[in-house]
Amino acid sequence: MSNFVTLSFDPASPTEFVEFWRRGYRAKVATYDQNIRENQPLSTDNVVALMRWKAGNRFAAAAEGFARAVPVELLNASREAKVPLTDEAVRDLYDRITSALHAEDLGWTEAIVWRLFLCHLAQPQSIPIYDRYVWRAWGFITEWIEPHHYLELPATLDTYLEFRRWWNDAVQSDGLDRRRFYQALMAFGQFLSNRWGRLLR
Numbered sequence: 001m002s003n004f005v006t007l008s009f010d011p012a013s014p015t016e017f018v019e020f021w022r023r024g025y026r027a028k029v030a031t032y033d034q035n036i037r038e039n040q041p042l043s044t045d046n047v048v049a050l051m052r053w054k055a056g057n058r059f060a061a062a063a064e065g066f067a068r069a070v071p072v073e074l075l076n077a078s079r080e081a082k083v084p085l086t087d088e089a090v091r092d093l094y095d096r097i098t099s100a101l102h103a104e105d106l107g108w109t110e111a112i113v114w115r116l117f118l119c120h121l122a123q124p125q126s127i128p129i130y131d132r133y134v135w136r137a138w139g140f141i142t143e144w145i146e147p148h149h150y151l152e153l154p155a156t157l158d159t160y161l162e163f164r165r166w167w168n169d170a171v172q173s174d175g176l177d178r179r180r181f182y183q184a185l186m187a188f189g190q191f192l193s194n195r196w197g198r199l200l201r
Contacts, residue, residue: 024187084126133189
């Protein structure tokens with residue numbers, strides 16, 4: 001008996017997309033779950049653990065420096081604000097985090113992913129996690145991605161704010177679980193970025 005197969009990518013509903021792709025998510029979530037403390041204040045230790053989780057072992061020391069440079073009171077103040085934060089409030093939070101990093105001589109990178117992760121910690125309900133894989137998945141789903149984007153990294157806050165509006169609309173209109181939606185986008189973006197993903201490009 002033969003077992004020749006092909007991959008079939010038929011259009012799916014947002015819920016079907018999430019249920020299919022989140023099965024490919026491989027990151028360990030225990031550290032995130034133990035430290036995100038939604039609806040409660042964060043401690044500096046929580047922020048350090050979460051930044052190290054996001055950065056992975058290779059960049060753990062640098063991530064800890066980022067975590068300690070931003071006053072935890074700044075993050076907790078946003079947790080007390082009305083959900084969702086406006087675009088202007090997210091921009092202000094991002095700028096304050098950037099200023100805190102520059103004050104500790106951590107402005108050596110213009111990469112936005114870690115700064116936005118700190119914003120996410122400040123209000124996880126309405127500021128989704130953002131990275132190259134989520135960015136690519138969003139680009140594919142909304143049909144703006146082009147081949148050169150697979151060689152680039154997300155670079156602008158304005159683009160993130162567009163993503164955030166799309167994300168929050170999808171969560172609200174389709175009743176998606178935020179955590180599972182992120183996991184599905186991450187897994188799909190990783191798939192798009194590997195050699196098998198070229199079948200869809």
